[in-house]
Amino acid sequence: MSDNKGFDLAQLDMWGDELEFTVERERIVAYAEATNDPIREHLEGVYAPPVFAVVPPFQLMAERTMSVVPDELMMKILHGEHDFRFHRPIEPGEKLTSRAKVVGIHGKSSGVTVTTLIECRGDRGDVVNEQYFVGFFRGGTLDGGYGQPSPEHTLDEELRSREPSAQVVQKFDEDQTFRYSEASGDPMPIHLDDEFAQLMGLPGIIVHGLCTMAFTSHAVIGHVLGDPSRLRRLAVRFSAPAQPKHTITTSIWSTGVTPGRVTRETCAFETVTDEGKTVIKDGLAEFGPF
Numbered sequence: 001m002s003d004n005k006g007f008d009l010a011q012l013d014m015w016g017d018e019l020e021f022t023v024e025r026e027r028i029v030a031y032a033e034a035t036n037d038p039i040r041e042h043l044e045g046v047y048a049p050p051v052f053a054v055v056p057p058f059q060l061m062a063e064r065t066m067s068v069v070p071d072e073l074m075m076k077i078l079h080g081e082h083d084f085r086f087h088r089p090i091e092p093g094e095k096l097t098s099r100a101k102v103v104g105i106h107g108k109s110s111g112v113t114v115t116t117l118i119e120c121r122g123d124r125g126d127v128v129n130e131q132y133f134v135g136f137f138r139g140g141t142l143d144g145g146y147g148q149p150s151p152e153h154t155l156d157e158e159l160r161s162r163e164p165s166a167q168v169v170q171k172f173d174e175d176q177t178f179r180y181s182e183a184s185g186d187p188m189p190i191h192l193d194d195e196f197a198q199l200m201g202l203p204g205i206i207v208h209g210l211c212t213m214a215f216t217s218h219a220v221i222g223h224v225l226g227d228p229s230r231l232r233r234l235a236v237r238f239s240a241p242a243q244p245k246h247t248i249t250t251s252i253w254s255t256g257v258t259p260g261r262v263t264r265e266t267c268a269f270e271t272v273t274d275e276g277k278t279v280i281k282d283g284l285a286e287f288g289p290f
Contacts, residue, residue: 005141006070007105007112012147015101016064021056025092027183028052034183035214036173039221039228047089050231051214053129054082056090057098057118058185064100065116065135073112073137075200079209080113081134081150083235087127095123103132104149107142115150153235153284155268156255164251165267168219171247172207180211206241212248212279213238216271219250220285224265232264233286239278247274250283264288 025045031052032042042049054061066074090096097120104115116133134150173179177191186208189196194204213236221228242248250271257265265287271280 004143004146005107005112006073007114007140007142008068009105009146011068011102012105013101013103015099016060016067018097018099019057019060021096021098023048023056023090023092023094023096027055028090028092030183031055034176034179035211035218036170036176037214037218039218041228045092047091047229049214050084050086050089050217050228050234051210052090053084053086053120053131054210055184056096057100057120057131060098060100061116061118061133064102065114065133068102068105068114069135069137070140073140076111076138076140078136078138079134079238080136081132081235081237082210082213083132083134083151083153084233085130086232086234087129089229090128096128097121097123102147104145104147105142106145106147106149107140108136111136111138112140112142113137113150115148151235153237153282155270155282155284159253159255159268162253165254166219166223166252168222168250168252169247170215170219170250172211172215172242172244174244176211176244177205177207180208184208184210186210202241204243206243207246209238209241212242212271215248216250216269216280216283217285219271220252220267220269220283223252223254223267224285224287230287230289231285232288233284235282235284236280237282239281242273242277242279248272248279249274250280
């Protein structure tokens with residue numbers, strides 16, 4: 001089971017090495033500013049914006065995902081989906097410990113998806129957040145699937161026949177990708193180098209998917225109009241890249257209250273550019289008391 005079309009299936013469901021990260025208030029503020037975050041608690045560094053959760057384990061997430069992928073596909077990755085589960089906000093001054101494991105590898109018609117689970121614990125020993133990263137490797141081939149697929153969060157088609165509960169308009173700055181790269185620690189050249197991005201078949205520099213996701217988090221938090229620390233889940237599928245100076249519109253549908261051990265308010269959302277291109281599909285946000 002160690003080799004199937006070059007994918008190392010023996011790594012499935014095995015935790016890798018742990019990575020420690022000390023959260024600095026200045027880093028929280030820099031991330032908030034780099035994503036045009038309007039929320040006071042984030043801009044003052046009271047606690048981190050939700051998508052900042054990807055910063056502490058970013059290197060680990062990438063390394064663990066690539067550990068199962070054949071060398072020739074490593075530069076052919078697209079960020080397919082991301083699904084955050086928040087137990088509490090990240091706080092300045094704490095030391096976080098992250099670990100990651102690949103939980104699923106699945107062949108598709110035009111490539112292969114690799115699903116990686118990341119767990120982040122605080123220095124009190126509690127789980128702060130979990131997240132599922134789905135990388136899509138263009139041109140990869142794999143017969144069938146192994147392990148578990150990414151968790152479901154598909155938008156109900158019936159919602160599109162309804163008027164959205166809200167629509168939020170935002171705009172990326174010309175230097176957005178450079179600011180986000182520095183604050184997030186993501187140096188991929190498709191976000192910084194026009195010529196390289198075009199060599200990769202892109203129209204030019206594209207906005208980081210997680211930066212776009214951060215923008216949508218502001219939209220849904222503002223729609224719910226509550227304490228931003230109440231966000232419990234934020235999940236999206238990246239369907240196309242946005243570019244600097246693009247205007248995006250996020251349509252939000254309230255989908256009610258989910259009863260259970262902890263009552264949650266949920267909403268679905270999707271995001272399009274001013275050119276009519278859908279950049280975020282199947283968005284899901286859940287809010288509840290911590």
